[in-house]
Amino acid sequence: MIFLYGAPASGKSTLGRALAERLGLHFVDLDERIVAEAGMTIPEIFKSRGEAVFRDIESKALKEVVSGLISKLQTSNFKLSTPTVVSLGGGTLLRDENRSLCEESGTVFCIDTPSDDELARRLGAAPGSRPLGDRAKERAAHYASFPNRVAAFFDAQSSLVVVGRGIAPAVLAGRNVVADETVARLWSGRLGVSPFATIPSGEEHKTPVTVAKLWRAFAERGLGRRDAVAALGGGVTGDLTGFAAATWMRGIPWINVPTTLLSMVDASTGGKTGCDLPDGKNLAGAFHFPKLVVIDADFLETLSPKLVADGRAEMIKHEAIGGAESPELKVESCGLPSPREIAGNLMVKVGIVREDPLETKGRRILLNCGHTVAHAVEKATGYRVSHGEAVAMGCVEEARIAVRRGLAPAEWPDALASRFAAAGLPTTLPDGLSLDRLVPLMRGDKKREGDAVVFALPCGWGDVRGVRIDLSKESL
């Protein structure tokens, strides 16, 4: 059982309903039940009978919901796919007995309290007002005492994205999980999950052979059209599991639980799935949006600093696209990013994907910022340079191309470089490599139109431009 808790207007019912729908679970809104039973609204109960009586009614309703569901669960004919998501009232767990009841019978996700401005917007109050008065402040410590937190949730095309901490175990419970081998070793115990299939770690396994192994595992598991699979791992696991799901029985639903920073801020949303071929990376693939993406920042704890830096490279790319000064994109460049920072950063990609979900309108090209050079660097070095490092080098080189073409001020590449350097990323090409040596590799880039390559050149914070350059005629 998943309980959603948080301040009034924090989105408990909206998230509860959406989560239950994506997970195929029942949904119960405690406030709605109370209102239906009492025949009056909650403010009316407060006014006519007082808060203490309301809390008694609420505690009784909660007991009924929980005990009703537990007794149903204990009857043999009740299918285990029927557990429930319950959205609670804004103060339901102020009573210790209620808190214990919920924590013993399920997991409580507490949604972070939105800012006063956001609350005012949601409640239709005047901008600048404090719609909850002092109440939100008084309860801040209470809400903060719940360890499983949801920092943000939003739609990304047809996916519901939930970002927080400590939320993956409850979401993965009872699911058909495909996991990266390393992640399974590090996290299975803590998550209480046993994957039915594992994927060997590393890009070298992102092949049709692994996809075929997954199909085999799906067959053995007896997965049908209505069953969902959950991917637990980095971008390789998400891409492979999503592709196997896209093609199994012509498409079954899937849930993505990314465990690397790169897959959290980049690979998990956007609907691209696939595998590599000897002829090139990601050549076989399909658009297949996951129903649900669960970004749980707890997974970052076991990442190496190098893998964190790789993810940071894509975050800085998003800053270049979205404008590093925008409040949502303000990120500390050291330590592990918080769920709120991840959510804000991810919104840059989500915003672009929403406008151009299937890459037909040219908008998604912006996400390729720095990547034309980066892919060439990866190829030229036999993939010894990691993707994040190549993106850092690529963005800076492409910023220099923008300057040479009169599209950016002279100081811009150094400003961008210092942001990457602060995250521990290299910003100059490896010894022996030059832009000229990379040109033949860039001419084979996927983002090519005839002889021309379409670059997404970073020209300033919040200013990335799609530029066609004919590499057979023009120098960089």
Ligand SMILES: NC(=O)c1ccc[n+]([C@@H]2O[C@H](COP(=O)([O-])OP(=O)(O)OC[C@H]3O[C@@H](n4cnc5c(N)ncnc54)[C@H](O)[C@@H]3O)[C@@H](O)[C@H]2O)c1
């Ligand atoms: N679908 C998309 O839109 C999209 C976008 C960007 C990248 N990608 C793809 O994503 C892949 C790169 O993603 P990645 O960097 O996550 O690679 P990855 O999946 O190979 O993970 C990198 C390494 O981290 C390990 N790992 C994963 N989670 C861990 C954790 N919590 N703790 C410790 N180790 C952990 C893995 O075992 C692996 O060795 C590439 O194949 C790329 O093509 C896809």
Ligand SMILES: [Zn+2]
């Ligand atoms: Zn990338």
